[in-house]
Amino acid sequence: MDYSKQIQDIASKLFADDKIDVFVGYCMNGFDDNQVPVVITDPKEVQALVFTEKSVFNLSNYLKADHTRGKRVGLVVKGCDSRSLNLLLTENQVKRDKLYIIGIACEGVVDDRGQKMQNCMECIVPDAVVFDEMLGTPKGKKDYIVNADITELAAKGLVERREYFEEIFDNCIRCNACRHSCPLCYDRL
Amino acid sequence: MSFSTFVTDKNGLQKLYEAIISKHETFAPVEKFGKYDYKKVSSLEECDPDSPIAMTMSVKPLFFPRSSKIIKYEATSAGTTIHETEQDQLAGPRVILGVKHCDARGLQVLEAVNKWDYIDSDFLKRRSNTVIFSTRCDKADTHCFCTSLDYDVENLDAMDVAIVSGPDGKIYIQARTEKGENFLNQNPAPGSQSPAPSAGEEMKKQYEGFMTSFRLKMDYKDVNEKMAKRFDSTAFEEATRNCVSCNTCAFICPTCHCFKISDEKIKDTGVRYKSYDSCNNVYFTLEAGGHNPRPAKYRRWRQRSMHKFVYYKERFGVNLCVGCGHCAISCPVNISIFEVVNHVAAAPTEV
Ligand code: SF4
Numbered sequence: 349m350d351y352s353k354q355i356q357d358i359a360s361k362l363f364a365d366d367k368i369d370v371f372v373g374y375c376m377n378g379f380d381d382n383q384v385p386v387v388i389t390d391p392k393e394v395q396a397l398v399f400t401e402k403s404v405f406n407l408s409n410y411l412k413a414d415h416t417r418g419k420r421v422g423l424v425v426k427g428c429d430s431r432s433l434n435l436l437l438t439e440n441q442v443k444r445d446k447l448y449i450i451g452i453a454c455e456g457v458v459d460d461r462g463q464k465m466q467n468c469m470e471c472i473v474p475d476a477v478v479f480d481e482m483l484g485t486p487k488g489k490k491d492y493i494v495n496a497d498i499t500e501l502a503a504k505g506l507v508e509r510r511e512y513f514e515e516i517f518d519n520c521i522r523c524n525a526c527r528h529s530c531p532l533c534y535d536r537l
Numbered sequence: 538m539s540f541s542t543f544v545t546d547k548n549g550l551q552k553l554y555e556a557i558i559s560k561h562e563t564f565a566p567v568e569k570f571g572k573y574d575y576k577k578v579s580s581l582e583e584c585d586p587d588s589p590i591a592m593t594m595s596v597k598p599l600f601f602p603r604s605s606k607i608i609k610y611e612a613t614s615a616g617t618t619i620h621e622t623e624q625d626q627l628a629g630p631r632v633i634l635g636v637k638h639c640d641a642r643g644l645q646v647l648e649a650v651n652k653w654d655y656i657d658s659d660f661l662k663r664r665s666n667t668v669i670f671s672t673r674c675d676k677a678d679t680h681c682f683c684t685s686l687d688y689d690v691e692n693l694d695a696m697d698v699a700i701v702s703g704p705d706g707k708i709y710i711q712a713r714t715e716k717g718e719n720f721l722n723q724n725p726a727p728g729s730q731s732p733a734p735s736a737g738e739e740m741k742k743q744y745e746g747f748m749t750s751f752r753l754k755m756d757y758k759d760v761n762e763k764m765a766k767r768f769d770s771t772a773f774e775e776a777t778r779n780c781v782s783c784n785t786c787a788f789i790c791p792t793c794h795c796f797k798i799s800d801e802k803i804k805d806t807g808v809r810y811k812s813y814d815s816c817n818n819v820y821f822t823l824e825a826g827g828h829n830p831r832p833a834k835y836r837r838w839r840q841r842s843m844h845k846f847v848y849y850k851e852r853f854g855v856n857l858c859v860g861c862g863h864c865a866i867s868c869p870v871n872i873s874i875f876e877v878v879n880h881v882a883a884a885p886t887e888v
């Protein structure tokens with residue numbers, strides 16, 4: 349899965365046709381084969397754009413930032429990302445006509461060690477559900493499944509479930525970073 | 538004053554650790570979900586003083602807790618009474634094992650601000666009652682740059698006792714402060730001896746290997762100087778555009794010390810808390826009237842990096858960063874303070 353070239357071309361064209369002010373995509377981090385999100389305002393920088401199975405971060409998160417608010421934005425979304433984008437649209441946080449969305453028919457992303465993410469193995473909507481242009485071959489939706497660990501948790505009694513969460517949250521340091529890096533916790537930043 | 542060094546092996550070190558844990562209140566890195574945090578331990582099996590740097594939280598919360606009660610109060614129409622909170626759990630005599638060199642340095646750096654202007658007696662008391670045992674990393678992790686900053690990682694005196702593993706399974710136990718020397722005299726390492734005469738040479742070779750394992754190197758003096766001249770540089774905005782302002786970097790940093798005060802009041806009684814905050818937080822400078830002097834994300838990041846590499850250095854003579862790389866490891870979008878300050882330092886002065 350490598351759509352780097354296509355995305356660079358699309359972004360260039362969008363800037364050239366004056367359809368967008370900002371493009372949000374991925375680029376290399378500059379020292380190993382991992383990537384970072386990049387917010388591009390200068391058309392000259394589109395050459396840095398990449399998209400591979402290392403493009404993990406959900407870019408719809410950037411729609412709540414000052415750099416994109418009120419602007420015309422080009423954006424890359426995988427199946428999962430597109431579903432959070434859809435929620436932002438439904439809840440009137442972004443306007444559809446301000447966005448140019450490159451949807452990906454996703455084959456799953458990998459972690460730092462190159463292992464396919466657990467979530468991707470259980471993904472039921474790999475194709476972007478909202479897009480202006482789709483890259484890759486759509487695979488269609490799979491039947492809805494409840495993830496195995498959720499089923500296991502749901503089967504537990506109230507006390508056990510509480511103990512499970514207490515154990516997990518024992519490690520929480522209340523930095524609230526989860527809230528800030530969540531695309532759907534969109535209280536203004 | 539010169540301090541003693543003892544040489545032993547893995548077994549001897551284990552015995553020393555066991556003896557310490559059985560005799561003293563001891564904290565050490567404890568693993569949970571693949572990450573290590575410092576917790577009170579009652580046996581050596583529970584913890585790992587050799588925990589990997591990248592997976593280990595800073596020891597800072599044992600001196601500056603993530604959240605602490607400062608006062609309790611009763612406020613009724615008759616007036617307000619203030620009570621002391623319960624005894625400080627962290628103020629008693631204790632030993633901490635497995636502190637990394639950079640992290641120990643963090644405490645030393647923090648001491649400067651804690652005894653300047655307002656004296657934070659809690660912090661200082663916890664410091665003076667604690668004996669710190671450090672372990673030195675064998676090699677650098679992806680984001681480490683401790684050897685580039687203004688301290689000598691090898692001969693640091695931020696810990697009281699340094700444990701350094703040498704070649705051939707030898708382990709050196711080095712007292713680095715008077716407190717450490719006294720502690721080792723009272724708690725001798727079983728089966729240890731003074732080091733063989735060749736130890737210096739062997740250690741030097743080992744240290745050279747450690748030094749060459751660093752991917753990141755910077756000339757901090759150059760960075761200090763150049764950043765000071767680039768307050769208005771657009772480079773801050775460029776380098777931090779993809780930051781999602783989550784504040785993780787500040788919460789896990791061994792030297793960040795922004796905090797907020799909040800009251801929790803139920804009916805007539807209340808508790809006042811002091812807990813972590815970050816200058817990267819949009820609410821940090823938001824005033825009651827609605828004005829925010831640092832409204833843009835890059836301005837907050839500029840404050841964070843300038844405080845670390847310019848202001849603190851000017852005031853206290855040390856950088857407010859120890860190069861541990863924890864911020865970059867934990868950042869959800871892989872922003873590294875190393876890259877940010879170097880990007881700014883390399884930018885043109887005219888904007
Ligand atoms: S700023 Fe980053 S590298 Fe520097 S001390 Fe803090 S966490 Fe470590």
Ligand code: SF4
Pocket residue numbers: 779780781782783784785786787817864867868869870871872
């Ligand atoms: S951890 Fe990264 S994304 Fe979060 S505030 Fe720090 S630099 Fe920004």
